Amino acid sequence: MSRKYRSPVMDRRSFVKIVTSALGSLMAAVVGLPVIQYFISPAFGKEAGDDWISLGTLEDYPFNTPTLFNFTLTKINGWERSSQSYGVFVLREEGKEVVVFSDVCTHLSCRVNWNPEKEGYFCPCHAALFDKHGNVLSGPPPRPMDRYETKLDGGQLFIHLREG
Amino acid sequence: MAQNVFSWLDERLGLKAIYDTVLDRKVPKVNWWFTLGSASLFLGALQGITGILLSVYYVPTPDHAYDSITYIMTGVQFGWLIRGLHHWGSSLLILTAFIHMLRVFFYGAYKYPREFTWITGVALLISALGMGFTGYLLPWNQRSYWATTVGTEIAGTVPGIGDFILRVLRGGTDLSAVTLSRFFSLHIWIIPVIALATVLTHLYMVIRLGISNIPDKDS
Known part of the structure; x- marks a missing residue:
């Protein structure tokens, strides 16, 4: 890789780290948050007898x-x-x-x-x-x-x- | 022949090294109170095996739970034995684990560098109590039903969030089919998986740090 393409903000390693952890957290949240709702939803709503x-x-x-x-x-x-x-x-x-x-x-x-x-x-x-x-x-x-x-x-x- | 098979596997898996680290490790001179951790481990494994066997016939629904257990007790050969081991093993496990904790406490074995081993042990005690609480409902008889009514009501007395906890535990306002199936799920998957991971951590630390001496007069 030639020097002129190097970003002034971060190197390739930190970029990959940040993107991996951001995507990982996003995927965990996409599965994790509905799971919480999945567990607790029967507890609420309906039957105001x-x-x-x-x-x-x-x-x-x-x-x-x-x-x-x-x-x-x-x-x-x-x-x-x-x-x-x-x-x-x-x-x-x-x-x-x-x-x-x-x-x-x-x-x-x-x-x-x-x-x-x-x-x-x-x-x-x-x-x-x-x-x-x-x-x-x-x-x-x-x-x-x-x-x-x-x-x-x-x-x-x-x-x-x-x-x- | 057997020797050859063993050497072939050992060369590839490092079996001898595992044996030496796990079972042949150095220990100080100790007494019989030091056997209770292994006893708890054995009973935990027994609960796992008998529990898996019970799941062959047990059905976690209000229509069939009680009848399926009656069938295990009277219809299946040696069903009484498997369920009996699971039933009595659970109480005995709490007992051995608790005395094990008393030993660790009175010998001061929870101190540096074994604090985290103690913390995982506390987590295991809580897991065992959780297994007991969720397992108690599964026979779906009068005792189960009312014990769980009372148990979940106790959780409901927590200030502020009590009602939320009670509803989440029961899966609604009443004790119902929803409660039975979620207790079953907790009992056979969620708590055991957490407990297994915690047991492995606990054992890893016992092996890594070794066990402590019985304290003498100077310490």
Whole structure:
């Protein structure tokens, strides 16, 4: 190579180095960035569930004993249609408005059971105990049990299920 | 004949040199606590082999995961043995790795020039715990389902980005088929590949730097 073609800015070696690393980084980014999106995209979007669910006739629920009502909803996760089961506790008390609790423990989302001897909701995962009105009696939960917004329509009890 | 084949290969591959460097290297006078690294390596290899064997029958979908494992346990001859080794081997590996770390810690073997060996060891402990966490979901029974619910909820308690982590781990808001297949992918490809590379680095440094003495009264 004759001297007059030599660049004043860089020699051939540094030029090749820079071009190689620039092309390499570009190729890595072209593959790498979509891969991040590929991994996390199922986590977002869709299903802002907003529904009123009927729990049947209010009169059918006994007074003073929390009563479990189970229902399932069809959900789509990825390619799979599956039925997601829900449990709610209906508490009716004389002269008070009916209260409906979610059976999902506020600690780490296990399901609580009504324990008549302890007069409370018990979570089998980490031994949390809530009283009849959902307040924490003992164990790790950070807040009382979650309640649903309710409405009555022609003697039927409805809860407002919102997700997403 | 065998001798001839060996010399022919040795001349080309340098087998004797590899043997001398890897297995015949000089070590200080040590005790039985120094065997736990090799024990962990052996158990890790055993997990790899039994894991590959389990993948012959296991299917990572909600419809078939549990049934395919029931089939391994009751239908396939010696399926119980392969799965049993994988199941108990995982707990034992955590145990040997942890005691191995205690030995390194109490003998001060993590000090200069072996700090990076220690760091790769910590990465391996985390990999092993990650393998345990992802593997626990795969049977898709009640225990798996609720343990993963709780485990991912714990990740969700991180301030600020907790919900993001939870959703990325689960592949959505719920534990679902998406969660099972991504845990499977992590369990059989992503974490093992990272762990294998880390094991090789760890071993390379053990061989390069040698192992340290048991500290005496002066040190």
